[in-house]
Amino acid sequence: MSSRTNIGLGVVAIASMFVGLSAVPLRADTPYVFELPVGFPRPKVPADNPMTVEKIALGRFLFYDTRLSGNGTQSCASCHQQERAFTDGLPQAIGSTGQVHPRSAMSLTNVAYATALGWANPLLDSLERQALVPMFNERPVELGLAGKEEELLQRLRADLRYQRLFAEAFGRDTDRISLGNIVKAIASFERTLISGNTPFDVYVQGLDDNALSEEAFFGGRLFFSERLECFHCHGGFNFTASVTHDGNPFDETSFQNNGLYNIDGRGSYPPENTGLFEITRIPEDMGRFKAPTLRNLSYTAPYMHDGSIATLEGVIDHYAAGGRTIHSGPYAGDGSKNPYKSNFVRGFSLTEEEKQQLLAFLRALDDPAFVSDPRLSDPFVPWPCRADCGYDGVVTVDELVQAVNVALGTSSLARCLPADASGEGDVTIDELLQAVTVALNGCDRKPAGH
Template sequence: MLNKLVLIAILGVLGALLLSCDTANNSQTSYQWPIIEGFPKPQVPKDNPMSDAKVLLGKKLFFDKNLSANQQQSCESCHFQAFAFAENRTVSQGSTGEAHRRNAPALVNIAYNKTLTWAHDGITTLERQILIPMFSESPIELGITGHEAKVLARFDTEAYQALFTQAFGDEPLSFELIVKALASYVRSLISLNSPFDRYAYLGDDDAISASAIRGMDLFFSERLECHHCHGGFNFTQSTGHEQQLLDRRPFHNTGLYNVGQTRGASGYPADDIGLGEISTLAKDNGRFRAPTLRNINQSAPYMHDGSVATLSDVIDIYAAGGRNIIDGKYQGDGRANQLKSPFIKGFELSVEEKQDLLAFLDTLTDQAFLTSSEHQLAEK
């Protein structure tokens, strides 16, 4: 069984628990992050410091369908609180009904993410990422492009003017301010109140079951290798915070596909080859960002394309060392993908061990995060 100090060290927060957090920049000292005492604060752009007024404005904008050109969708339309601010559908659908190629990622602790989106190593701030759903044309999401003046005018109301003034003073209404407010609200979506947190960081030895403890030992073992891609206190390598000095932007090919094996080494469907689409490097084909596992049992379906229905199925794929699709247009043995991560090597689990691992993953569920009125509009 893992010693708790060893566990904390593995999770990458031992330094944070021993060091003071006085290194936070002065621009965000007035905002109180809802984090465990001693935890590092997220990194925040200097030109958009956190404030309660920005979070309040961003929350109202997040739920407002006026942000889409045809007034059919809001940000919440693809990011539901009950599903860890993801959605329970395979891939997203834009405001015009256009199906996307990817599953909407959960917004859990996204303030700590080093990179945003499933497979782009250059998008490192929410301010930049939020522009994609707002203005993208292929696929259309909120569909603002070409309708900028009409959409912006909807927020030139007395109620919104008061909120913008509280958040940004006398700065004129603009999409830049809307983006900054939305980024502030999304950064405020912090989840650190799970049974695992109470066990690992708050000293409650009874917070998780004996089965979950056995599952935790499996998770952090070299036999399963889970922690190599889902490490740190946020259970993803893609993490940055005020005390994180390394610029880590990892992406992984998990052997999910091996389509057209005779045509080359990529193996991933041509309409989404992952990071290779951005880097243009063959070695990056099929590589995607590992999401946080916090609240993971609430954000099904899984993978970048929502192609895996349950956590049990996910474990089976990793135990097999990749996914073997035996028929259909994506037929191919992902276990043989030449670009697959060396950590996806396969392992054997007994029925009981699998249940223990699932029990551990369940301890990462933060019920308060999924239900708190702090993340909701009062009038909803």
């Protein structure tokens, strides 16, 4: 008997063993229970998009899938990377076609509690609506899907994993793989990005009196003092004055001008970055941007709406000066004299010891568990595929056939490897049997280089 496989016979023989399995599952609406840190309120959830385990699982795949860009090069996670507290480490975000966004990608830390979603648009008030912006925005292009809606849907409809995940999340309706359901799933996943396990949280919850260093403790006293005024814009459980949650009688959104620019001496900001003024056209709104959360600051540099301050030390220096002075170039001006600047940005003086204390406190708002939580990580695993694409414990005929075809190299699936471990261009019976074993049972072994 030849040691090489007959592709057609191999697929048919293996598939025939599982003829009785259902290809498309029934919808499952397993309620999702938020695991909230002590003192955190329940996030507000839209009535037409209740949180379910199935939608979150689907949304996680969509969030990390580069097929959600027009040219297949970027995903939501390209600009919102977990290890950076779901931002990208760049001063300004870069879209799938290489266009540079005028603003920095915002961290998604605790985005479930955000009111206005973005730096300066009070009208963008739901995660479902916000998800459409990077997908279809044309000035600048982000994910670049404008005019390619049907192409996106066809990509997902052709994938067996998504057939199962959408069916589990939204049922067997023929139109279940739709744009509306895509944004509902992504928004559901984003609402699980909750961070509240920092040294500061552990200390204030009374769980460990030593969780906060003495230096950070005194830094906290400075932070919450009228001398520095930080807490007015960055207060509350999420260290921002812009917050919404379940049971909140009204949403709070804080847009502030912090004296970052004063180009003409009359308060002007760079024309592509005028803040709330872009929406309202009210002169006093020039340069007003949302005060973001201060959680996970160590992971989210550079800072400000345009990433123009590289370090936390630089941020403190900026506020200590009461605004930034730019001495030359097209943006030259004394931001401390901006007529629209917030009254809270008045400037202050710190000794070097106090500055280090304040830095220690800000770094005590970091949550290492959040940026490494496997439940929030990329679900596309670069190793021989387990065929159970729906991760429901059932391998369907279609899933197994696809896994075998991937193993044989006659089909492809995102980040799954063919079974040709020896690399000589053919798949041996042993290699195929190993691939089938992995497809049915999973495997802890990752290939070399991964």
